[in-house]
Amino acid sequence: MKVYTGENIRTVGLTGHGDTGKTSLVTACLYTAGLTDRLGRVDEGQSITDFDEEEIGREVSIWSALAHAEWAGGKVKINFIDTPGYNLFINDTKAALIAADSSLILVDAVAGPEVVTEKVWDYAVEYELPRVFVLNKMDRDNADFDRTIAAVQERFGRSIVPAALPLGEEKNFRGLIDLIGMKAWSYDPDGNGKATLGDIPAELADAAKKAHEALVEMVAEGDDALMEEFFEKGTLPEEDLRKGLRAAVLAKRIYAAVPACGLHNIGSDYLMNFIVDFLPNPLERKETTGFSQPERKGETIVRKIADSEPLAVYVWKTLADPYAGRITYFKVQSGVLKNDATILNFTRGTNERFQHISVAQGKTHTQVAELHAGDIGVVGKLKETLTGDTLGDKSAPLHYPAVKLPEPLISFAVEPRTRQDEEKMSAAMHKILEEDPSLRYGREAQTREFLLSGSGQQHIEVVVSKLKKRYGVDVMLKAPKVPYRETIRVKCEAEGRHKKQTGGRGQFGVARVKMEPLPRGGGFEFVDDIFGGAIPKNWIPSVEKGIVASAERGYLAGFPVVDFRVILYDGQYHDVDSSDIAFKIAGSLAFKKCMEQAKPALLEPIMNVEVYAPQDFSGDLMGDISARRGRIQGMESRGSMSVIKAQVPMAEMLEFATSLTSITQGRGSYHMEFSHYDFVPHELEVKIIAQHKPGKEAEVEEEA
Numbered sequence: 182m183k184v185y186t187g188e189n190i191r192t193v194g195l196t197g198h199g200d201t202g203k204t205s206l207v208t209a210c211l212y213t214a215g216l217t218d219r220l221g222r223v224d225e226g227q228s229i230t231d232f233d234e235e236e237i238g239r240e241v242s243i244w245s246a247l248a249h250a251e252w253a254g255g256k257v258k259i260n261f262i263d264t265p266g267y268n269l270f271i272n273d274t275k276a277a278l279i280a281a282d283s284s285l286i287l288v289d290a291v292a293g294p295e296v297v298t299e300k301v302w303d304y305a306v307e308y309e310l311p312r313v314f315v316l317n318k319m320d321r322d323n324a325d326f327d328r329t330i331a332a333v334q335e336r337f338g339r340s341i342v343p344a345a346l347p348l349g350e351e352k353n354f355r356g357l358i359d360l361i362g363m364k365a366w367s368y369d370p371d372g373n374g375k376a377t378l379g380d381i382p383a384e385l386a387d388a389a390k391k392a393h394e395a396l397v398e399m400v401a402e403g404d405d406a407l408m409e410e411f412f413e414k415g416t417l418p419e420e421d422l423r424k425g426l427r428a429a430v431l432a433k434r435i436y437a438a439v440p441a442c443g444l445h446n447i448g449s450d451y452l453m454n455f456i457v458d459f460l461p462n463p464l465e466r467k468e469t470t471g472f473s474q475p476e477r478k479g480e481t482i483v484r485k486i487a488d489s490e491p492l493a494v495y496v497w498k499t500l501a502d503p504y505a506g507r508i509t510y511f512k513v514q515s516g517v518l519k520n521d522a523t524i525l526n527f528t529r530g531t532n533e534r535f536q537h538i539s540v541a542q543g544k545t546h547t548q549v550a551e552l553h554a555g556d557i558g559v560v561g562k563l564k565e566t567l568t569g570d571t572l573g574d575k576s577a578p579l580h581y582p583a584v585k586l587p588e589p590l591i592s593f594a595v596e597p598r599t600r601q602d603e604e605k606m607s608a609a610m611h612k613i614l615e616e617d618p619s620l621r622y623g624r625e626a627q628t629r630e631f632l633l634s635g636s637g638q639q640h641i642e643v644v645v646s647k648l649k650k651r652y653g654v655d656v657m658l659k660a661p662k663v664p665y666r667e668t669i670r671v672k673c674e675a676e677g678r679h680k681k682q683t684g685g686r687g688q689f690g691v692a693r694v695k696m697e698p699l700p701r702g703g704g705f706e707f708v709d710d711i712f713g714g715a716i717p718k719n720w721i722p723s724v725e726k727g728i729v730a731s732a733e734r735g736y737l738a739g740f741p742v743v744d745f746r747v748i749l750y751d752g753q754y755h756d757v758d759s760s761d762i763a764f765k766i767a768g769s770l771a772f773k774k775c776m777e778q779a780k781p782a783l784l785e786p787i788m789n790v791e792v793y794a795p796q797d798f799s800g801d802l803m804g805d806i807s808a809r810r811g812r813i814q815g816m817e818s819r820g821s822m823s824v825i826k827a828q829v830p831m832a833e834m835l836e837f838a839t840s841l842t843s844i845t846q847g848r849g850s851y852h853m854e855f856s857h858y859d860f861v862p863h864e865l866e867v868k869i870i871a872q873h874k875p876g877k878e879a880e881v882e883e884e885a
Contacts, residue, residue: 182540182547182548182549183251183255183258184549184550184551184552184553185257185258185553185556186488186553187462187463187464187486187487187488187553187554187555187556188462188464189256189257189258189462190257190258190260190462190463190553190555190556191257191258191259191260191282191283191456191457191460191461191462192259192260192262192280192281192282192283192463192555192556192557193259193260193261193262193281193282193283193284193285193456193460194262194264194274194277194278194280194281194283194284194285194310195207195261195262195263195264195284195285195287196264196266196274196278196284196285196286196287196301196304196305197266197286197287197288197297197298197301197315197317198266198287198288198289198292198294198295198296198297198298198850199241199265199266199267199268199297199850200241200266200289201266201287201288201289201317201318202287202289202317202318202443202444203242203263203264203266203287203443204223204228204230204231204242204263205222205223205228205443205444206287206315206317206441206443206449206452207228207229207230207248207261207263207443208220208221208222208223208227208228208229208230208443209374209443209444209446209449210250210259210261210374210449210452210453211229211248211250211261211542212373212374212446212449213250213373213374213375213446213449213450213453214250214251214252214453216248216249216250216251216542217229220371220446222444223240224240228543229246229248229542229543230242230246230247230248230261230263230543231246231263232246232543232544234650235643235646235647235650239643241265241266241267241270242263242264242265242266242270243265243270243273243643244265244270244273244500244616245262245263245264245265245273245274245276245277245498246262246263246541246543247260247261247262247263247510247541247542247543247557247559248260248261248263248541248542248543249261249540249541249542250453252453252454252456252457253454253457257457258556259453259456259457260556260557262277262278262280262281264277264278264301266287266297267297267850268296268297268300268636268637268850268851268852269635269636269637269639269640270636270640271297271300271301271636272586272587272617272618272619272636273617273619274300274301274304275304275584275586276497276498276568276584276586276618276619277497277498278301278304278305278308278310279308279495279497279512279584280495280497280498280510280512280557281308281310282310282311282460282461282462282463282465282466282555283310283311283312283313283456283460283461284301284304284305284310284311284312284313285312285313285314285315285452285456286298286301286302286305286312286313286314286315287314287315287317288314288315288316288317288329288333289317289318289321289329290316290317290318290319290321290324290325290326290329290440291318291321291322291323291324291325291821292821292822293328293329293332293333293819293821293822294329294332294333294336294337294819295793295819295822295850296791296793296824296850296851296852297850297852298336299336300852302337309433311430311431311433311436311460311461312433312436313430313436313437313438313439313455313456313459313460314333314341314436314437314438314439315438315439315440315441315452316329316330316438316439316440316441317441317442317443318442318443318444319347319350319351319354319440319441319442319447320351320352320354320370320442320444320445320447321351322351322352323351323821324350324351324354325350326343326346326347326440330343330438332819333438336819337436340399340434340435340436341436341437341438342395342396342399342435342436342437342438343360343392343395343396343437343438343439344359344360344361344396344426344437344438344439344455345357345358345359345360345366345438345439345440345448345451346358346360346385346388346389346392346440347440348365348366348367348382348385354440354442354447355367355368355370355447356368356376356447356448357439357440357441357447357448357451358381358385358389359451360389360392360393360396361396361419361422361423361426362419363381363389363393363419364378364379364380364381365378365379365380365381365382366378366448366451367379368446368447368448370442370445370446370447371445371446372446373446374446374447374449374450375450376450376451394416396422396426397411397416397417397422398411399429399435400417400422400425400426400429400435401417401425403429403432403434403435404425404428404429407421407425423458423459426459427458427459430459430460431460431461431465437455437459439451439452439455462555463486463554463555463556464486464487464554464555466486466555467485467486468483468484468485468486469483469484469486469493469514469515469581470482470483470484471484471493471571471579471580471581471582472579472580472581472582473578473579473580474580475527475528475580476580476582477582479580482579484514484515484579485515486514486515486554486555487515487554488515488516488517488553488554490515490516490554491515491516491573491574491576491577492513492515492516492517492518492522492524492573492574492577493513493514493515493516493571493572493573493574493577493579493581494511494512494513494514494518494524494571494572494573495511495512495514495570495571495581496509496510496511496566496567496568496569496570496571496572497510497511497512497557497568497584498510498568499566499567499568499615499616500616501612501613501615501616502561503651503652505561505562506561506562507561507562507563507615508559508560508561509559509560509561509563509566510541510557510558510559511557511558511559511560511572512555512556512557513552513553513554513555513556513557513558514554514555514581515554515573516554516573516574517551517552517553517554518535518538518551518552518558519550519551520535520536520537520538520548520549520550520551521534521535521536522534522535523535524572524573524574524575525572525573525574525575525578526565526566526570526571526572527570527571527572527573527578527579527580528566528569528570528571528572528580529565529566529570531564531565533563533564533565533566533572534563535560535563536560536561536562537560537561538551538552538558538559538560539558539559539560540552540557540558540559541558541559546559546561567615568583568615568618569583569584569618584618586618586619587619587854589619589620589621589634589635589636591634591635591636591637591638591641591835592621592632592633592634592662592664593632593633593634593638593641593658593659593660594630594631594632594658594659594660594662595622595630595631595632595633595645595656595657595658595659596630596631596656596657596658596659597654597655597656597657598655598656598657599655602654602655602656605652605653605654606631606648606654606656608652609648609651609652609654610622610633610648612652613644613647613648617644619635619636620633620634620635620640620644621633621634621635622634630659632662633658637838638835638838639838641658642658645658660835663785663786663831663832663835664740664786664831665738665740665783665784665785665786665861665869665873666740666741666742666743666744666783666784666785666858667735667736667737667738667740667741667742667743667781667782667783667784668698668742668743668744668745668781668782668784669696669697669698669742669744669745669775669776669779669780669781669782670698670779670780670781670782671698671778671779671780672695672696672697672698672779673695673696673697673775673776673778673779674693674694674695674696674775674778675693675694675696675771675774675775675777675778676691676692676693676694676771676774677690677691677692677693677694677727677766677767677768677769677770677771677772677773677774678690678691678767678770679691679763679764679766679767679770681763682758686757686758687755687757687758688758688759688760688762688763688766689753689754689755689758689759689763690720690723690752690753690754690759690760690763690764690766690767691752691753691754691767692716692724692727692749692752692764692767692768692770692771693749693750693751693752693771694724694728694747694748694749694750694768694771694772694775695747695748695750696745696746696747696748696772696775696779697745697746697748698744698745698746698779699744699745699746700744701744701784701857701858701859702744702857702858703743703744703745703746704743704744705729705732705743705744705745705746705747706745706746706747707725707728707746707747707749708746708747708748708749709721709749710748710749710750711749711750711751711752715751715752715753715754716749716752716753716754716764717754717759720754720759720760720761720764721749721764723761723762723763723764723765723768724749724752724764724765724767724768724771725747725749725768726765726768727764727765727766727767727768727769727770727771727772728747728768728769728771728772730765730769731768731769731772731773732745732772736773736776736781737781737782737783737870738783738869738870738872738873738874739873739874740783740873742776742781743784743858744784744858745779747772749768752764752767782860782861782866783860783861783866783869783870784858784859784860784861785830785831785832785858785859785860785861786830786831786855786856786857786858787828787829787830787831787855787856787857787858787859788828788829788830788831788834788853788854788855788856789826789828789853789854789855789856790806790811790826790827790828790829790834790837790851790852790853791824791825791826791851791852791853792806792824792825792827792841792849792850792851793822793823793824793849793850793851793852794822794823794825794841794844794845794848794849794850795821795822795823795845795848795849796818796821796822796823798823798844798845798848798849799816799823799825801844802825802841802844802845802849803816803825805837805840805844806825806827806829809829809830809833809834809837810829810830810833810862811827811828811829811830811833812827812828812829813825813826813827814826814827814828828856829853830859831855834853837851838851
């Protein structure tokens, strides 16, 4: 495999809503570049970047995957990062985009921009990536380039401007009109992806001229010299237009848009030319920012992206292959990484040997002698390195910050089917957690269950399937638990008195407290209002510990009590019999007596929900959401689609995905995130308390 230096590398992340054709487009580009011998199809399990058995079976991308094409006569290597587009797996997209230098945002030419389109735009903004919109699936019925461009501009601004127009519509889509060189690029559907260049058809000449002038004006707007030339000549020569467009794209002042059809390999060579000509190489991003200590702490370190700088490698993805072991995906941020080098993991303080460094073509790895600043590669069998770690030259340490991912939305109790499964489950789960940092797994102390948390039910089901197929571990999922909370409605006051005499030294402690509700999200506050030494200072924390322990165990149904303030204002002690444990018990007793008076109530999590579906289903969906105790916040139209915004209790959303699929015939999607806690209606509260009555608690003395 040829070694490429930074100026001859382009790394692009393909992003967009699910089913916009990202994987098909990558497959088409690889075929056009001669890297594969056939135009593979996702639905036939032949794509390069959907190689996991779960992805093949479900026909969707679940994990980010890497591929590359050698283009421009072999002078340039294009690294493609094919990312997931469904909301349940979008965390992997965010984690992968940190390795990209630019982003292709794919938009379905029928549906227009969708929910995840906005998310990946936001990720690109966060990482300061230049962007190009690819209006894909131009061959579909009802595909409309003008309508989709208008919808994209309405959502993201007038800086989105076509760099090409479609040649033909719907099933007659056969190519594009390049608005830079003003030529028609014609293709044979399902062909080799190489265009035949010709003159623009007469019937499209006026539209092409108008779009060309709009592009020229946008390019000239941000450059005084080009603006002056534009006023003098009324246009820009192609050479100046190219230079100006490249500068505008790199400055994130213009976001070009081009039509394509990845499935039938129309526009792939144009797109790769565009990537080479107008998107940045890694050296043009100039520098990276790290820190002298982990977790964004310590001194800020700015380092150039250059071969001449000390070596720094950032790990952006980890795979746990059952046969090859741990596979690490990394980006060389600076310096040159040579094969068989031993470098220091700054995050963990251990040395790692990079033996057999390679470039990835899906699941196939090709060994290279070295990788230069800005390039990405893979290596197997690193001992301790995980996603988010920084490695490099021990004489120049720095730490790149790991990607911050949202917390999981939903949890399931995981139970092994057999004793043999139980013995293997922990090790297998540990390997899966290495791959997917958005998962959480651990033992819940209250229920003594092992909980697996993820973005949604399908996310969890993928993990369970992988456990069985890859590691031979068969587990059962129990219904997800809703994280209810308890709180108080009114102020109260009580005394907790603990007195115990069993011969010898006794136990004595009295704590008098007031409790009052706090606003939602207020958590817990403890106020020490003791005067005159009614309780010695060293035992006041013991009272707080007793209250916190009882609050964790709950009062109504065993859920933690939140959003309340405790004021400790008086008490009594004994010179001999008082102790830490006595005041801890006194605090617990005071809490329980207060709860009897404070009108305790249950709280439930309320979610912000966005449902994205064709307009025809809006009425049925709003009815379904209302039946789930949801409050509709608004609805807006985006092209032929509707976005319904609502606030819905989490308990009512656990089976919403199934209902959404049924109502919209699989064409709808949704996203939800935590908003706030609110009171459970009384009639439901009674049922929940009956279902979750806490068992007989252990004596406080024993727990202490």
